[in-house]
Amino acid sequence: VIRARSVVPSLLLAAVALAQGPRPASVASPEVHADHSVTFRIHAPKASEVMLTGDWFSGGQKLTRDDGGVWSITLREMEPSIYIYGFTVDGVAIPDPVNPAIKLRARTSASLVEIPADPPGVWQARDVPHGAVEINWHNATAIDGKSRWFWVYTPPGYQKEPNRRYPVLYLLHGNNDTPAGWTMVGGANYVLDNLIAERKAAPMIVVMPFGHAVPFGEREYKGKDNTTLFEEYLLKDVIPSVEAKYRVAPGRERRAIAGLSMGGGQSLRIGFANLDKFSAIAAFSAAVPADFERRFSAALNDAKGTNAKLKALWLGCGRQDSLFPRSQKLAELFAAHQIRHTFHDTDGVHNFTIWRKHLTEFVPLLFGR
C-alpha cells in the first residue's frame, strides 16, 4: 500500500495510482509498507547505476536492477516522518519521476515520502479544528522592488473572532527552501492546530517569509550579505505588511522569531539585534553566525538586561548533525555569560524530522503559556 501525506491531498491520489503509459504497472514509487519500510523504484532499463539519496542518511545507496529494467531498494524501520529524497541515474540527480509529491525549493527539485504515524503524529492532520495558510504577495522594497511571497498561518477561529488580536511567530526556513517548506514538509500548520487543540500553545499567527534575499549562489547583493538584506526586508516589508493586514497584537512581548538551519542563524542574528522587537528566539539546528560572540558582546555581558528581555531563548540540534558543535558552543557561551536558555540536544540529523520536534517543544513556551 502506498500512502501519501494528507497536507497535500493531491498526493492521496498516489495512493492508488497505477503506473500508466510506457512504464510497467509494477513501478510504483515510493511504496510505504505497513511495517514502516519503504521501497523506492525507478524504471530505467538503459541505466548502468542508480543511487538513492535522502535527507536521513549520508551519501547514496545503490539500487538493484531486475530483469525488466526496474531498479529498487527497500529501507527498513523508518521513523514516521516526511523525508526528502531523490535518485541519481548515471550521475544525473533527479526527483522520483513517478512520485507527484515534490518539494518546492530555491534550486533543483526533490521528492517527498511520508511514513504516517498511527495514531497521527503532532505534525499530521488530526480530527481537530484546522487553521489555514494564506499566500500573500507584496513588493520587496528593501531588496529589489520585485514581487515576493510570504505565507501566513492563521489559527482556527481567526475569522470567527473579528476583534481578537493574536501574537505572532516569525518562522524562517533553511537554505534552498521556500516559504512553502514549513507547511508542505514541516507540517507546521498541523503542529499549531494540534498544540492549540490540546491547549498547549496559545492561538497565534505564524509568518513564513522567503529567507533568500541575496540571489541563490551569490554571496552579496548591493554589497550586503543575505542575513543583512533579509533583516532589512523583514523589518521594512514583511512585518509592516503583516501588521497592516492581520489582527496582530502589538509589541515585542507578542512577537517571536525562530528558524531552522540558515533560518536559525537568521533568527539569532536578527533576534539579538532587535531585542526591542522580539521577546523570544529559537534556533533549530542553526547555522550559528561565526561572529556571534563579537557581534553581540554587549548583550552577552549584560545577562540581567538580556534575561529580562528574552522570555524564551531556545536552541535545539541533533547530535548526528554536522552543525551540532556550533549549537553546543553557543549554548556554552550563553552558560558562561549566565544568559538563560534551553539547549535541547537529542539524537537526530539535519532534517524536518527533528525540526518538527523542535517546533513542538518551542511553541508551548511562547506568549505567556
Add this chain to the structure above:
Amino acid sequence: VIRARSVVPSLLLAAVALAQGPRPASVASPEVHADHSVTFRIHAPKASEVMLTGDWFSGGQKLTRDDGGVWSITLREMEPSIYIYGFTVDGVAIPDPVNPAIKLRARTSASLVEIPADPPGVWQARDVPHGAVEINWHNATAIDGKSRWFWVYTPPGYQKEPNRRYPVLYLLHGNNDTPAGWTMVGGANYVLDNLIAERKAAPMIVVMPFGHAVPFGEREYKGKDNTTLFEEYLLKDVIPSVEAKYRVAPGRERRAIAGLSMGGGQSLRIGFANLDKFSAIAAFSAAVPADFERRFSAALNDAKGTNAKLKALWLGCGRQDSLFPRSQKLAELFAAHQIRHTFHDTDGVHNFTIWRKHLTEFVPLLFGR
C-alpha cells in the same frame, strides 16, 4: 539571462543560480533569452537519447549532445506564457533536474518555464493591489472523510471592508492537476488582481477545490464516477465550508462555476444540474460530457427558462486542441436550441496559455458587470 516567474518568488533565485556540485557551471536550464527563445539543457553524459516534451507541442523533440555530455535544444519565438515541460532520458520521463520551478500534480511531476511578457501580461504581477490565496483544510465527508485542501483567492481590500460580502467563482482544474494549478501556473490571482484594478471585473472570491474525488487512475469510488462524487463533495463540503468562513454574497446570482478540460466538463455537468445554485457557467477546452444532450434535454428544450437563469454561458477552445470538436459540437447544440451562449474559438492548444485568456474573457462577464 534566465528569468523565472514572480508568482513563485523562490524561482527568482533561479535567475542567477549557478549550477553547483557535480554539474558543470554551463548547465543552466531553462535559459530564457531576451528574444523569447529558450534553451533547455541537461548534463547526462552517459545517456544515448534525450527528448524534450512540452505542453505547447505534440510528441518529443531531440536534444543534441556536446563533447562535455551536455544535451541542449533551443526553441524560438515562444509566446510569453508559463509552459509545462520535461525531459525523457533513455526512456525515463523526468522533470528538468536543475530547474526548481515544479508543477504540483496529481501524479508524476513536471517542470515549468516562464517567458515573461514586457510589459507584464494580465497573468503576471503588475504594480496593482494584490489579493491573496488561502490554503484551507477540511474533511471531505462526501468522499472518504479524509483531509483535503481547497485554495481560496480573496480580492484586494477583503480585510479592509469587514462587512462587505463578495460573489464567488468556483474555478476547477484539469486532469492530473491540483488546487494549486490555477495559481501557480494559471496566474489566476494576478488575472483577477489586474482585471479588478482596471475595473473590468467585480471584486470576487475564487474558490479552487480539488477535482479528483475518485482516486487517480480509477474509474469509480463507492460506485460513483468522478464528476458525480465531486459534485457531492462540492455541494456538501466545499460550498458550506466556504460560506461558513468567507464573507460570501448569498444566492445563485452571485455564484458562478468554470473550469478547464476535466474541470470544464465538471462545470457543465454540475452547473446545468444545479441551475438553482449557479447563474453563470464556463468551460475552457472542456472534456464535454458525452451524454450532455440526453442528460440536459429538459434545459435544452426550455430555452426561455434556461436563458433567464444563465446570465453567462461561455465556451472556449483552441482550434488545434484535440478536444475542439467537442466544444464546437456543444456550441452547435446550444445554437440549435436557441440557448444563449458565447463560443470563443481561437488558435491554441491544450495548455494554460489559452486558459488564462479564457479566464480573462469570462471573468468580466460575471456578477452584473
